[in-house]
């Protein structure tokens with residue numbers, strides 16, 4: 001697939017087959033992520049690739065516990081409010097049923113941590129589309145990146161003491177076959193040309 005086509009037709013996938021993603025494809029996604037630009041060529045993203053079902057289930061429980069301890073009335077962001085309310089009911093699964101979650105950590109005292117993480121995540125999502133994989137940005141671990149229980153757990157999974165989570169992405173084979181790939185008319189994202 002052409003690079004521009006892969007970029008224009010990437011769409012978020014939220015329902016997956018349980019099939020694992022081949023190691024070769026994962027290696028390609030991670031190389032695409034590692035080749036992303038970074039501020040001053042800092043290259044301090046740390047990718048934690050989780051494909052163990054037990055580890056994913058543990059993270060789902062931990063996230064649900066952390067979110068259900070929060071007060072939805074003290075939160076303005078609608079997606080977070082919704083996640084808190086669903087977690088309190090007990091059934092919230094932040095990473096859907098995807099077989100792989102790639103968490104991106106970076107140095108907590110580095111000013112471009114979020115920007116560098118975003119460049120890497122976009123590379124992963126576009127590369128996933130080119131490889132017939134679905135993907136979706138997953139933000140809950142970023143919301144909870146100062147929650148002691150979540151920090152401790154991520155450290156057990158390899159995150160360094162001076163790192164925090166700035167984003168994550170799920171990848172896998174879409175439940176209904178190939179990724180959707182519809183070109184969506186965009187309502188926002190204004191462009192101003194000065195000629």
Ligand SMILES: Cc1cc2nc3c(=O)[nH]c(=O)nc-3n(C[C@H](O)[C@H](O)[C@H](O)COP(=O)(O)O)c2cc1C
Pocket residue numbers: 010011012013014136137138139140184
């Ligand atoms: C910073 C950011 C955070 C996001 N967080 C989530 C999330 O936690 N869960 C989710 O299902 N989608 C998440 N998304 C995906 C957006 O909802 C999605 O990109 C948007 O609705 C446009 O749809 P498209 O990706 O199919 O073009 C996130 C996207 C971005 C860029």
